[in-house]
Amino acid sequence: MTRFKSTLLAIVFFVGFFVRADEGMWFLMFIERLNHRDMQKMGLQLTTEEIYSINNSSLKDAIVQFNGGCTAELISKDGLILTNHHCGYDAIAELSTPEHDYLSNGFWAATKNDEMKPKSLYVRFFVRMDDCTKRILGKLNDSMTEAEREKAIKEETALIEKENNEGGKYVVSVRSFFQGNEFYYFVYQDYKDVRLVGTPPDNIGKFGGDTDNWEWPRHTGDFSMFRVYGDANGNPADYSTNNVPLKPKRHLPVNIKGVKEGDFAMILGYPGRTNRWLPAGGIEQNVKYAYPAWVEASKTSMDAMKKYMDKDDAVRLNYASKYAGIANYWKNRQGMIDALSKFKTAESKAANEAKFNAWANKKENKDKFGTVVETINNYYKATNEKSRHDNYLQIMFRGSEYARIARSLGSQLEAYAKADDAKRTEMYPDLKAVIDEFFAGIYLPAENDILTDGLNLYVKKAGYKLVPALENANKKYNGDLKGYVNNLFSLSFLTSKERVLAFLELPNADQLANDPLMKLSNDMIAHLNLRSEELTKLQNDFGRAYRLLVDGMRQSGLSPVKYPDANSTLRLTYGKVSALPADSDNDAKVNYYTTLQGTIKKYKPNDEEFDLPQRLIELNDKKDFGEYADKGGYMPVNFLTNNDITGGNSGSPVLNGKGELIGLAFDGNIEAMAGDVIFDSKLQKTINVDIRYVLFIIDKYAGAKHIVDEMTIIR
Ligand code: ARG
Secondary structure, eight states, X not given: OHHHHHHHHHHHHHXXXXXXXXXXXXXXXXXXXXXXXXXXXXXXXXXXXXXXXXXXXXXXXXXXXXTTTEEEEEOSTTOEEEEOHHHHHHHHHHHOOSXXXXXXXXXXXXXXXXXXXXXXXXXXXXXXXXXXXXXHHTTOOTTOOHHHHHHHHHHHHHHHHHHHSTTTTSEEEEEEETTTTEEEEEEEEEEOEEXXXXXXOHHXXXXXXXXXXXXXXXXXXXXXEEEEEXXXXXXXXXXXXXXXXXXXXXXXXXXXXXXXXXXXXXXXXXXXXXXXXXXXXXXXXXXXXXXXXXXXXXHHHHHHHHHHHTTOXXXXXXXXXXXXXXXXXXXXXXXXXXXXXXXXHHHHHHHHHHHHHHHHTSHHHHHHHTTHHHHHHHHHHHHHHHHHHHHHHHHHHHHOTTTTTTXXXXXXXXXXXXXXXXXXXHHHHHHHXXXXXXXXXXXXXXXXXXXXXXXXXXXXXXXXXXXXXXXXXXXXXXXXXXXXXXXXXXXXXXXXXXXXXXXXXXXXXXXXXXXXXXXXXXXXXXXXXXXXXXXXXXXXXXXXXXXXXXXXXXXXXXXXXXXXXXXXXXXXXXXXXXXXXTTSSOOSOSOSEEEHHHHHHTOOTTOTTTOOOHHHHHHHHTTOOGGGSOTTSSOEEEEEEOXXXXXXXXXXXXXXXXXXXXXXXXXXXXXXXXXXXXXXXXXXXXXXXXXXXXXXXXXXXXXXXXXXXXXXXXX
């Protein structure tokens, strides 16, 4: 009963005043009340029970979170899953060697025995969710500091987890929504034996590279396929040759009849993060301080990596995934700076906040909300410089293995050194494997440059109180830290595999703590986490004010946003197949799809981004498209929908009104890069691979028809 009431209350909040089809990342629990009628009008033929049911198998059982950061879907009764190429990229690169370069040449398992197991890759099934707002808010009160609040939430969360994980069978995650105003818990089941089934070569799967990334028109076959394995009873199990393909509760039928403009399209997946409730000051901080530093530091580490990747295939394969990950957000953040500036998003948000401030200072609201806007603005003003500084520092943790070593290998060595003999014996095999992997994955000259260039940029541009050790080094080495880093690299034992292995035989916590690279890494982390009393207070006040802003915006009806920000929980977005308007920056003619002919128009032989396999060109010349051609006689490649997605949705299924698979979401368009902060219903599109192109590549290009034969095809 109480649960029912709080659900009702949540629904009232969720409904808002009007609901727009394309915008919104909706909760499966609420689509019956909020969206279903609208969806039916647009072409949905399923009941909500067929999409999300706790008791019966439903569409949601065919959707998994892929390795923590992407989405994938089950497409056969034998556990076959489809996701993006860029989601499988890390695993594909890991399985590749210069001799067997699957990243460059593609891979298609002829039989299940040929499928390859990468070291760590898991998928997460969604079992159920429920509202726990009342329960958590019941433990909180207004006189708590943010830290006390967090502690109370953590304690209650631990209880909820324990009550629902069925003795470790499930992973339970409690998430905050609407900036800590509501809470829901999610029950998941993880499978860890996931194997590579097939991938196109990267000149199909990543065709267009970083030049085309985030752009339309697009011509990328961004897909790869894996299979989930479990034990004989269908339960999750560690990798074993005895494991068998999982028989999923549900798999998606694949519809190859083709799409046309205006067709209903919905996407289910795991959007990672949006900031649609972000205050104006936060947008301004990102545009002027945080993102420019992010962009510049990313490019610096990319350039350092690339120099060595171009010279050696083994280095290229080792750094490919890291490089692609950094490059992806390097371009995204610049796109955000441009779009947010062009559309004056901070200004329009500030105008809305001024309205809110007037509401907040009405007599009946003043006590609770009166100082909210002021507190938020003070916080941003006081932290702008720090945010720039922090970004220069943080990007180094992504690019440089040694900048973050205190968090990775170093922290494991530390735990080992501090353990007793029995514990060490237990830890040894895993740690040995971590060390092997660490040294197999790095190339010291590249690591030296990545760190040097990152540090040089940091001391020059951070414009804030520097890490003390680096401040000193900067003086001593006159602004060029090359000699400094050379010195650290030669003095540290962490740059030599032999010496790290020797450390395992004679572990010494002091030696580790005094190692110069370990020290630098620890200093950088400590500096980042340093909180003066003043900063602690600012953050405390801000946390509370932001939560009140969202609360007040919802009460006053002043926010145009009616749904909670993305937070890596399963959401549904619906809309239709839809073209980008001709008056956007884009010079594509008004269309919603691209073709193989268009792909070949971009072809540049031997180019790193725009090369193509000869076989693909021949198939196009002969129009040998099998049953996958469009009625118009061309081979479709990508198409656009107006769905509301973000990073994390990569690999999500695009479904027609019957819940059949018509495409695979993989990107957004640069004109709408402000989308994580503000949804633009004219410009914001999702870029999808047409499912017919996926099947054409598997069947006609790769000759792996047996994989298509596993699927349930609707012709
Ligand atoms: N922009 C895509 C996303 O974030 C990733 C595309 C990967 N391709 C690339 N060229 N880096 O989902």
